Amino acid sequence: MRERAPGLSVRLKLTLSYAGFVVIVGIAVFVVGFLVLRFLPEGNLYSESGIFTPRRRDLTEVFVRYAWFAVGALAVVGLGGGWIVSGLMLRPLHRITDAARAVRDGDLAHRVDLPGRRDELTDLADTFDAMLARVEETLDEQRRFAANASHELRTPHATMRTLLEVARADPAGVDLERLLHRLDLTNERAIRLTEALLALARSTRGGALSPEPTGIDDLVATVLAEAEGGVAGLDLALAGASGGIARLDETLVHQAVTNLVRNALVHNVENGWVRVAVSGELDEVIVDVVNSGEELSRELVATLPEPFVRGTGRTRGRADGTGLGLAIVASIARAHRGRLELWPREGGGLHARLRLPR
Structure with missing residues (x-):
């Protein structure tokens, strides 16, 4: 962080501004008064009753002296009023600054929690609190992800x-063919997990997208054709295709x-x-x-997009899964400013809906 040269505080600047504004207004009023005095006659005036009225020069001298x-x-x-008023106005900023220092020192749970009605400062404080909550949530997710990934x-x-x-x-008692087979399966699982982690890392970088016109119907048909070889007794079918063309990162989608x-x-x-x-709709593809x-509960379905969560719980489940599939989908959707929606299907199973902006 670069060092800044010392300068005047905001409170002092506001105080000087208030005092300067008051002085300028006072001078303007006195200038108007001075101009009005110019309409008085030069000589002394006496009323019919003999009362003396000061001349213009006398009034001008007195007016200027007291002005x-x-x-x-x-x-x-x-200066005094400006110092007090600016202190009252800047008090919420001191509270926000104290919260920022606490967060800088590692207290991510600290919040501004500024009371009062809505104004520019409360909007700033609420936005800052929301940002802190998002940062704390993101760091917690990263820690949990790192622990589960390791x-x-x-x-x-x-x-x-x-x-x-x-x-x-025991080299003599080793079934070499079985050993190689198990090593191959275990190594393949490690490769799949590493590829999933790389895909997840790429999908979280929205700036790394390469959007181009993509035929959604053809893309889905290609995915189904690739998946048919591993169906093994399951009925896989395309129920409908009317997605049209959308500008997306074809590889990630x-x-x-x-x-x-x-x-x-x-x-x-x-x-x-x-x-x-x-x-397809006017502004999005589904x-x-x-x-x-x-049967799946709504509570369980809500956790499925989290990394390393499988149908039976965190870091457990079938050996052929990495627990990153839906997490990658959710991340890809967010990178495209879309979203992944999940809900349990009545009668068992899952309904997944991927919404992507066109």
Whole structure:
């Protein structure tokens, strides 16, 4: 952080501004009075009753003498009153500054919580509190994500190390073909998890998007064609396609739709089904993926877009999942300024809706 040269405080600047404004107004009033005095005659005047009336020069001298006293008094009043008023007006800013210092020192739970009716300062304080809440939430998510990522990445590597240690301890009793098969499966899981982490990292960088005109219907049809090989007893079908063209990052959206379809296939039941539908509105494109499956609660469904959360809970579940599929979809949707909506399907299964701006 660059060092700034010392300067006048805002309170002092406001005080000088108030005092200067009061003095200028006072001088303007006295100038008007001085101009009015010019209309008086030069000589002394006497009324019919013999009462003496001062001439213009006498009135001007008295007026100017007391005008200077009045200007000085206005300056003092302006300085004192300005100092008090500016202190009252800047008190909320001191509260916001104290909150910012507390956050800088690591107290992310500190809030301004400025009382009073709505004005510019309360709007600033409320916006600052909302920003702090967002930062605290983001940091908590990052800590949780880092902890879960380290756990998930450690598991396959620990498994491979254990397999190798067992084989090294008893080389004669090793079933080489089985060992290689298990190592291959474990290594493949580590590769999938690493690729998912990279995809999630890229999808969180909105500035890294490369939007281009994309045919949503063709993209979804390609994803379904790629997924047909792994259906294995499930009924996968396209229920409708009217998405049209949208300016999107085709690679990321392909990844998002692929994850939705794969999630629907993995978390399903025997002889189940998956239906995909694409619809288009004037300002957005909607991709619906609905699948049969076990009964899900709304509380559980609300946590599914979090990293490493699977259908049976955090960092647990089927071995062929990474727990990042829906998290990647939600992140891709946010990067496009869209959103992912999830709700449990009546009768079992999940309804996922991806909304992307056209």
